[in-house]
Amino acid sequence: MSTYLFILGKDPRLSLAELYAAYPDALFHEFEDAFVVMDTSNKLNQATFDRLGGVLKMGELSAQVEKSELSQALIEALLSDHQSGKLQYGVSVYGLPEGELKTLLIGLKKRLKSASISSRFANQNFKNLSVAQKKGLKGPEILICQSGTQYFIGKVTATQDIDAYSKRDYDKPFRSMKVGMLPPKLAQILVNLTGVEGAIWDPFCGGGVLVMEGLLSGRDMLGSDINTRTLEGAQRNVEWVRQEFNLSSQAELFEHDATHLVPQKKFEAIAFEGYLGVPQTRMGSEREIRPLISELDRLYIEFFHQLKIAQFKGSIVAALPFFRVRDRAEMGLTCINEIREMGFELESLLPQSRSLSLKYARADQLVGREVFRFKLNL
Ligand SMILES: C[S@@+](CC[C@H](N)C(=O)[O-])C[C@H]1O[C@@H](n2cnc3c(N)ncnc32)[C@H](O)[C@@H]1O
Missing domain, CATH: 3.30.2130.30 (VC0802-like)
Known part of the structure; x- marks a missing residue:
């Protein structure tokens, strides 16, 4: 010991x-x-x-x-x-x-x-x-x-290893401010929170940061996205990281709408940074943000509905957006309760505490991420 x-x-x-x-x-x-x-x-x-x-x-x-x-x-x-x-x-x-x-x-x-x-x-x-x-x-x-x-x-x-982080953050071939950029460190945390060593699926993979970090940790990875062009960028990033870091772990990327039937592929857990909605350029009011939250609520409810149909029993680690608004401190998604009512339990992220979610945000960010870990309770 x-x-x-x-x-x-x-x-x-x-x-x-x-x-x-x-x-x-x-x-x-x-x-x-x-x-x-x-x-x-x-x-x-x-x-x-x-x-x-x-x-x-x-x-x-x-x-x-x-x-x-x-x-x-x-x-x-x-x-x-x-x-x-x-x-x-x-x-x-x-x-x-x-x-x-x-x-x-x-x-x-x-x-x-x-x-x-x-x-x-x-x-x-x-x-x-x-x-x-x-x-x-x-x-x-x-x-x-x-x-x-x-x-x-x-x-x-x-x-x-600050040099290795900046290399994979800044040297990768595809970077897009529009898709959003998940910091590699947060991607690693999400991967680790699954608690599995086997394959992980990122159903909102964007430019593939989480897929890249999973590969670097030695896990095989699956990544999908609804957007063909973004997926092409993810493919280039994945090829780059595999070559640059001489990796033997494998990734499969495919086009998929996360609100459709869960793909028939092998994975032990799901981890993702969800879609954050259209990029925010200024702090909106509660009235302006509410329709965005409703749109995102519908997306995640449908996604979890599909996971329920597929009876997916593994860990689902999700970094979901919350918004800083002008007339109130913060507004989060309201779908969490509905997802729980579907049968997905929120697992505490820290033992002996009731930390059912943990926030990750810089003080100046308009959109922060809140990390949850769900598991279907059958
Ligand atoms: C915030 S980005 C994820 C960024 C990613 N973590 C990265 O670092 O590149 C969210 C992604 O969700 C995708 N998306 C939005 N709606 C989707 C859906 N219904 N099914 C699958 N992907 C979707 C978008 O195309 C976008 O690439």
Whole structure:
């Protein structure tokens, strides 16, 4: 059994839900807004980490201590792999104020000096290391995560591969503002929330971001869309990602209206970012948004109706739109209750909580996404 520290991304609850789904047998024994401590018998490395969309850094736990033992534990973690020469390192703190870094770093430097070890820390202005700074670091980054009186210390073993994300986000051959662009990280989260390793179907695949991320995770994928031109773009993207990343996983893309009979193909789960309606260029009023919501409600009710007819029993992970409106804070789809009445249960995305959905939106976005996981209760 190994213990790992995960530093969560900007939507920590969604990141935690992803970890629960990706590691159903793991023991999650601490959770603060910024990090989680997880025990698992799986051996985790950069490759397994790259399949996750919601986490920034991962470290292996080296010590769990009280404040009085913190400084000694930090020295031990720093020196555990140090051979000789100047020690370069970084320290990042979570669950405690970043302002405490200054005292910690100066104290560490003094202790290293008195042990005749020449050292240099990479923290600029006594701030946490960014993922990009960690990349350029020729030495360890130590994580200090505080929960109550306990300090969890770990050495970073994997970080978010920002170059790989921007490559697949910006270098892919087909990009369309009109179709909308699902961030690859959210696509990974949706894929992982299905909890399956087998084939997944994206019935609203657009330019194919979710299909690409599923392929990268090693899963075979199915993608369909009502729009022929978009589907051609998705096909080009899929061919590109398979070639560029040398993938052996397979994708099948086909034209299909999601409100028609469910295709007779093999898949274990469904995951999608739904159709968001015509792109919004300005914040509408409640009266303006209502017809759009009715149109989308009809689409999703018909889609779920078809899944009911097909008696599809797998997980259905959906990122559905909600709208920021002028005269009210937010307006979501109203079809969720109707879908539940059809027999689709909403599964809680986080254990011991009633989180039946989790939101993903930037403060300036007119349209956000709300993530749900449904399962037909027969
Ligand atoms: C927001 S886009 C999905 C974007 C996609 N996740 C991506 O990153 O490229 C929604 C897609 O749903 C498709 N769509 C709309 N109505 C549909 C229907 N009835 N059946 C299938 N696809 C539909 C649109 O053509 C559009 O490509």
